[in-house]
Amino acid sequence: MTEPRRFSKQQKLSAELLSDRTGEADHILSYAGGGPTTVENCQILNATVNKQKAAFCFEPRKWQINYLDAWAKRRPGGSPFMLIAIPGSGKTMAALETARRWMAAGSDRRVVVVVPSDNLRNQWQQEARHFGIELQTKEFGTNFKHGFQGGVVTYHLVGNQPLVFRKLCSVAPTLVIFDEIHHCDEDSYFGMGIKDGFGLAKEILCMSGTPWKTKRLPIPFVRYDGDGFAVADYRYDYPDALIDEVVRPLVFDYGKGAITDDATGCRFLLEQDIADDDAAARLKPLLEADGEYVRRLILDSHRKLMECRRMVPDAAAMAICIDQFHASKVARVISQITGCDPSLIVSDEQLENDTVESFRNSRKEWLVSVRKVSEGTDIKRLQVLCYLTNVTSDLFFRQVIGRVSRIRGVEDYEGYVYLPADPRLIRCAQNIVNAQGLALQEHTERELRELDEAERQEPLTTWTTEHTGTDTILIGTVAVPVAEAREIERIAETVGISMQKVMDVRLLVLSGVSTTASFTQQSRNIGLEEQLDQLRAKCNQTAFRLSRMLGIEVKEIHKRFKRQKEMSITELQAKLRVLIEEMRKC
Numbered sequence: 001m002t003e004p005r006r007f008s009k010q011q012k013l014s015a016e017l018l019s020d021r022t023g024e025a026d027h028i029l030s031y032a033g034g035g036p037t038t039v040e041n042c043q044i045l046n047a048t049v050n051k052q053k054a055a056f057c058f059e060p061r062k063w064q065i066n067y068l069d070a071w072a073k074r075r076p077g078g079s080p081f082m083l084i085a086i087p088g089s090g091k092t093m094a095a096l097e098t099a100r101r102w103m104a105a106g107s108d109r110r111v112v113v114v115v116p117s118d119n120l121r122n123q124w125q126q127e128a129r130h131f132g133i134e135l136q137t138k139e140f141g142t143n144f145k146h147g148f149q150g151g152v153v154t155y156h157l158v159g160n161q162p163l164v165f166r167k168l169c170s171v172a173p174t175l176v177i178f179d180e181i182h183h184c185d186e187d188s189y190f191g192m193g194i195k196d197g198f199g200l201a202k203e204i205l206c207m208s209g210t211p212w213k214t215k216r217l218p219i220p221f222v223r224y225d226g227d228g229f230a231v232a233d234y235r236y237d238y239p240d241a242l243i244d245e246v247v248r249p250l251v252f253d254y255g256k257g258a259i260t261d262d263a264t265g266c267r268f269l270l271e272q273d274i275a276d277d278d279a280a281a282r283l284k285p286l287l288e289a290d291g292e293y294v295r296r297l298i299l300d301s302h303r304k305l306m307e308c309r310r311m312v313p314d315a316a317a318m319a320i321c322i323d324q325f326h327a328s329k330v331a332r333v334i335s336q337i338t339g340c341d342p343s344l345i346v347s348d349e350q351l352e353n354d355t356v357e358s359f360r361n362s363r364k365e366w367l368v369s370v371r372k373v374s375e376g377t378d379i380k381r382l383q384v385l386c387y388l389t390n391v392t393s394d395l396f397f398r399q400v401i402g403r404v405s406r407i408r409g410v411e412d413y414e415g416y417v418y419l420p421a422d423p424r425l426i427r428c429a430q431n432i433v434n435a436q437g438l439a440l441q442e443h444t445e446r447e448l449r450e451l452d453e454a455e456r457q458e459p460l461t462t463w464t465t466e467h468t469g470t471d472t473i474l475i476g477t478v479a480v481p482v483a484e485a486r487e488i489e490r491i492a493e494t495v496g497i498s499m500q501k502v503m504d505v506r507l508l509v510l511s512g513v514s515t516t517a518s519f520t521q522q523s524r525n526i527g528l529e530e531q532l533d534q535l536r537a538k539c540n541q542t543a544f545r546l547s548r549m550l551g552i553e554v555k556e557i558h559k560r561f562k563r564q565k566e567m568s569i570t571e572l573q574a575k576l577r578v579l580i581e582e583m584r585k586c
Contacts, residue, residue, distance in 0.1 A: 087402020
């Protein structure tokens with residue numbers, strides 16, 4: 001007898017009672033993958049999360065499969081596991097699959113992700129939904145809120161409130177994922193915070209984009225070798241990623257420069273053959289935003305960007321700057337000499353004119369930042385980097401170039417880095433160049449081995465080919481007649497949107513479905529926290545209007561209900577219905 005695909009009401013109710021959650025019943029191990037329709041294989045997910053999970057299929061890369069195998073073979077509950085994989089290789093996806101598998105083994109399990117910045121906190125929350133995991137990002141208490149399987153927080157928050165997270169780890173078995181854990185080496189209270197906050201965690205996964213050497217006290221949960229370098233349990237380096245075509249090869253352009261003391265007339269050069277101490281004294285003044293050197297480096301970067309955009313229309317460039325003040329001046333220079341309106345994204349909200357999310361989804365040419373976009377942030381359309389900071393450490397350099405090494409396809413195969421000809425930066429770049437050479441050599445030797453083997457196994461055969469016309473064109477998953485497809489292609493090229501979007505609009509028009517209904521449906525596909533925030537705002541607005549109608553203070557209306565921060569979506573919806581009904585009676 002064939003196993004039923006849908007869970008029964010009794011199975012769903014049992015799973016809800018076991019997990020103390022309400023929502024939609026979903027297979028932990030997918031039905032298509034042979035997962036049984038049993039209570040043991042049932043998880044309860046928020047409706048939005050379940051839709052996103054259903055629309056997403058994680059196909060692990062070879063290195064991720066090997067890493068997951070290494071994680072599975074660790075000693076459960078043993079020492080923390082360290083994953084070091086280069087920026088852009090897919091650490092986040094690997095970690096979320098780790099979390100999904102770990103939580104699937106127990107209904108009471110939870111996960112906490114700790115990240116360096118608010119931007120990464122939001123990025124992890126969004127990515128986690130693809131794996132059926134809803135992460136809380138604020139208002140933490142003695143347990144996670146109803147409907148959440150864990151949380152994502154910053155090192156800064158943990159450093160300030162370690163006992164809150166210690167309590168959370170004591171409530172249920174918890175997996176903690178430390179993203180870019182080397183940040184704890186920069187601020188000692190970060191290290192003390194994670195030690196106090198997560199000492200009771202059941203399992204710990206530490207991650208970093210590059211090996212590093214500790215500067216101060218050892219970071220909790222990290223093992224070191226005799227030279228002070230962090231030891232990885234699984235490591236995925238640049239040559240491996242290049243061979244696997246996971247990251248782009250990079251092209252470096254070193255710009256020599258000179259500074260002149262206006263008082264004495266003395267002229268000093270910045271070039272590869274000078275001493276490090278001399279370079280340190282000359283680099284920062286050379287990067288003055290209004291100087292000719294910076295303007296030339298920006299122009300060279302912009303010229304390359306325009307060349308890239310002929311092949312990749314949404315390709316973008318990033319200028320990484322010294323500090324917020326420097327970044328704002330660089331943004332003005334970019335605007336003046338290129339005519340572009342750059343996105344300025346720094347940590348001071350008074351200076352910012354954009355967000356990472358909006359820039360990621362736009363077609364804007366330039367992004368100007370300091371450290372906020374230097375690490376972890378995934379903006380794959382970045383293809384050109386203009387290096388305008390005086391930070392020269394190998395760790396920082398590798399993290400920054402990781403912003404332009406994330407590959408999307410053959411058309412954006414290379415990344416371009418424009419940087420000062422500082423000997424320290426050149427050494428950092430040379431390490432990458434050497435790795436690229438090693439990868440190219442190994443890739444060539446592998447191809448030759450495969451070619452030799454193929455020649456031994458099969459006789460050489462040549463073919464003459466010809467094109468005999470187009471039969472049917474596939475747009476998305478829909479087969480479209482050639483004539484109709486050509487018309488869709490013409491409209492797409494004229495308007496500048498994808499063929500899929502043109503076809504979607506045509507289907508809406510033909511079926512008589514209103515775009516308003518489509519937008520309303522799309523607006524529902526948001527996360528649990530966004531839904532809570534929206535409902536709270538609606539309740540506040542409705543309560544305020546009702547108070548004006550009744551001639552009383554709004555707090556008198558809210559007093560009749562429990563605090564909104566403690567209310568679930570269902571309770572907020574009920575409150576809103578009561579308020580609306582009272583307004584109708586007035």
